[in-house]
Amino acid sequence: TTQATTQNGDAFKFGKVDLDLLEQVDLLDRTFEKEGLVYHEDLLEAYLDKVGHAVTAGKQPENVVWRFHALRDPQPNAFALPNGSIYVNTGLLALLDDEGELAGVLAHEAIHVINRHTYLQNRSMRKKILAINILGTIAMWNPVGGVAGTAINVIANISPLLLTLSIFGYSRELEKEADGFFIRQAACDA
Secondary structure (H helix, E strand, C coil), X not given: CCCCECCCCCECCCCHHHHHHHHHHHHHHHHHHXXXXXXXXXXXXXXXXXXXXXXXXXXXXXXXXXXXXXXXXXCCCEXXXXXXXXXXXXXXXXXXXXXXXXXXXXXXXXXXXXXXXXXXXXXXXXXXXXXXXXXXHHHHHCCCCHHHHHHHHHHHHHCHHHHHHHHHCCCHHHHHHHXXXXXXXXXXXX
């Protein structure tokens, strides 16, 4: 197994707030399926699995099952849920030129999972934020609706934290960490 550490170097240990978030994430996976947002095509699913499992080989954190999905969304984006589900929007898949680019995207997202970025961000946000009007933010950010709007609304109803992360992303420091890992990994493989 892979052991993540917190920003102060301590080993990551699951607390109640983390397990609660994990339940919300599992519900989010099921809701994406139920709402028809996951794009199912056998060859694409096999390709995502092949590349994703190659990138995550030997990395098996606690409470993670690696799953790779295409999400019906024209926006060029990808995101990872802390349970190991990695979603690549069809809009991003259309822009990728080769397997190496897909591997880079999946590796970046996998590092967010491996290093427990969502849990750490959740802990940080819970300490800093007492109240947030997340639905107002959604309405201002995505007033058009449609498939992208449906995904945003599903996320908002299940987990405001995941919505906030999907809109505002991780901190620059966590994004830099995820990017740096892939660059170091690619250099080692060369």
